[in-house]
Amino acid sequence: MLTSELAYLLGRYGGETSQVLACANEGENQPISPLPNLWSEIRWAARTGAVEHLDDLLLRRVRLGMQLTNGGADIMEKVREIAQAELGWSDAKWETELARYYAIYAAAYSPAPLGF
DSSP, X not given: OOHHHHHHHHHHHGGGHHHHHHTOOTTOSSBOTTSSOBHHHHHHHHHHSOOOXXXXXXXXXXXXXXXXXXXXXXXXXXXXXXXXXXXXXXXXXXXXXXXXXXXXXXIIISSSOOOO
């Protein structure tokens, strides 16, 4: 792991950094390009962050929805894999959460929010 990545993690997670890294499945301690965020952060947030909805995970816990183009649409399959495993969501629940997430993203977080 690069020094800058470790500095980022220590700044964000402090003493929990080793736990964030330890919770990762194979390949999840890699950055989500072009950001310094790691895939394992999604798993950690889903596991420990009292997440109830996808928007809670992506917009408030790891904030990827605000940093990535189109709310992170390009990474959504990997997010699905992690979120379903950690949160116990069925395929139907995932689809409901995804629709809710994109509605909230479009209304309040996109470059041209629609408003509520």
